[in-house]
Amino acid sequence: MRSELEEIHDRDLIDSAIKAADELGLTNFKASEGWLHAFKKKNGIVSRKINAVVTKAQIANQPELDDTIEEFRVKMKAVMAENRLEKVFNADQTGIKQEMISGRTLAIKGEKKIKAVVKRVNATTHSYTVQVCVSADGKLILPAMVVFCEPKRPACFEQQLLPFKNIKAYSTKSGLMTSQLGITWLQDIFKPNAGENPILMVDSWTGYQKAIEEDEGAVQMHILPPKSTSVAQPLDVYFNRPFKNFIRLLSCKIRRFFPDFDLSSRQGMATIIDITLGQFSADVFNDMIRYAWFASGYFDERPEKFETPVTVCFDSIKIDSKCGCGKRAFITCAHCDHFYCFHHFVKDRHRCYV
Ligand SMILES: [Zn+2]
Numbered sequence: 001m002r003s004e005l006e007e008i009h010d011r012d013l014i015d016s017a018i019k020a021a022d023e024l025g026l027t028n029f030k031a032s033e034g035w036l037h038a039f040k041k042k043n044g045i046v047s048r049k050i051n052a053v054v055t056k057a058q059i060a061n062q063p064e065l066d067d068t069i070e071e072f073r074v075k076m077k078a079v080m081a082e083n084r085l086e087k088v089f090n091a092d093q094t095g096i097k098q099e100m101i102s103g104r105t106l107a108i109k110g111e112k113k114i115k116a117v118v119k120r121v122n123a124t125t126h127s128y129t130v131q132v133c134v135s136a137d138g139k140l141i142l143p144a145m146v147v148f149c150e151p152k153r154p155a156c157f158e159q160q161l162l163p164f165k166n167i168k169a170y171s172t173k174s175g176l177m178t179s180q181l182g183i184t185w186l187q188d189i190f191k192p193n194a195g196e197n198p199i200l201m202v203d204s205w206t207g208y209q210k211a212i213e214e215d216e217g218a219v220q221m222h223i224l225p226p227k228s229t230s231v232a233q234p235l236d237v238y239f240n241r242p243f244k245n246f247i248r249l250l251s252c253k254i255r256r257f258f259p260d261f262d263l264s265s266r267q268g269m270a271t272i273i274d275i276t277l278g279q280f281s282a283d284v285f286n287d288m289i290r291y292a293w294f295a296s297g298y299f300d301e302r303p304e305k306f307e308t309p310v311t312v313c314f315d316s317i318k319i320d321s322k323c324g325c326g327k328r329a330f331i332t333c334a335h336c337d338h339f340y341c342f343h344h345f346v347k348d349r350h351r352c353y354v
């Protein structure tokens with residue numbers, strides 16, 4: 001019945017059943033609540049939240065798009081077979097809310113309005129941008145470009161953000177990357193860290209096209225076909241979701257236990273993103289990043305089973321987990337596998353890796 005992807009409700013099932021019963025001459029049939037419940041149960045039908053909308057034209061174009069994506073994968077796999085995997089990269093921009101909330105909370109049944117306290121309400125809707133870059137052999141490349149939203153960039157901007165070694169901070173009025181920043185990223189951040197003759201897979205954003213023109217062929221670029229990123233771009237397919245989950249959990253934990261810490265201030269945001277990038281660069285997550293390439297169709301062999309950063313850094317904390325100073329553990333460092341309290345990890349900017 002959903003072959004045309006239209007919405008279906010209980011009412012539609014009842015109407016169809018009555019029509020069918022009528023056509024069969026089953027005059028005693030009643031489409032009761034009980035019948036409906038049993039019918040849905042028997043056929044595995046449940047109510048689902050709609051999380052994508054498409055037009056008829058998009059459905060009609062899908063086979064063509066699938067072919068284009070498959071062609072791109074074949075081409076990319078050939079490139080990957082001829083080159084060392086640490087030379088092959090995927091980079092993508094992702095927007096991070098200035099203050100992340102989980103959007104859900106436990107509350108007493110019947111409570112009418114479910115409020116949650118944050119530092120600045122605006123900060124839960126305004127975003128900054130992180131340009132993440134990973135290699136096909138599973139490494140996260142640091143530092144990452146971070147573009148903060150600054151209507152007027154203060155004089156102290158650079159000085160304030162200098163201690164956060166995993167990011168290179170820039171700012172625009174919107175918090176979005178501009179084409180000029182695309183060029184800056186390629187020249188000043190990507191190339192110095194990617195080594196000789198890198199191969200880069202990116203989406204069809206104009207900023208990358210401009211960067212390629214300026215670059216005169218030193219970086220071999222492969223542009224993903226339009227509308228293919230959700231299935232063919234490694235960072236979209238698996239990295240961004242665990243990345244945001246980690247940020248959300250880290251933010252919630254700080255908000256709960258250290259309410260004086262200003263999460264949505266410039267340094268607060270830098271702290272969150274700096275920690276997250278630092279932890280995701282640990283070797284223990286190489287298989288997770290390789291999995292993203294596998295799930296996007298670039299490897300035939302599935303990498304080893306892996307633990308997510310949330311599991312490694314937070315779920316590992318038990319009742320008796322203590323920092324070296326004796327205080328209760330706030331996090332497990334994914335690099336050195338030691339417990340740290342908030343003070344010694346967040347405030348001291350723990351950095352056991354280079
Ligand atoms: Zn401590």
Ligand SMILES: [Zn+2]
Nearest residue numbers: 333335336352
């Ligand atoms: Zn460590």
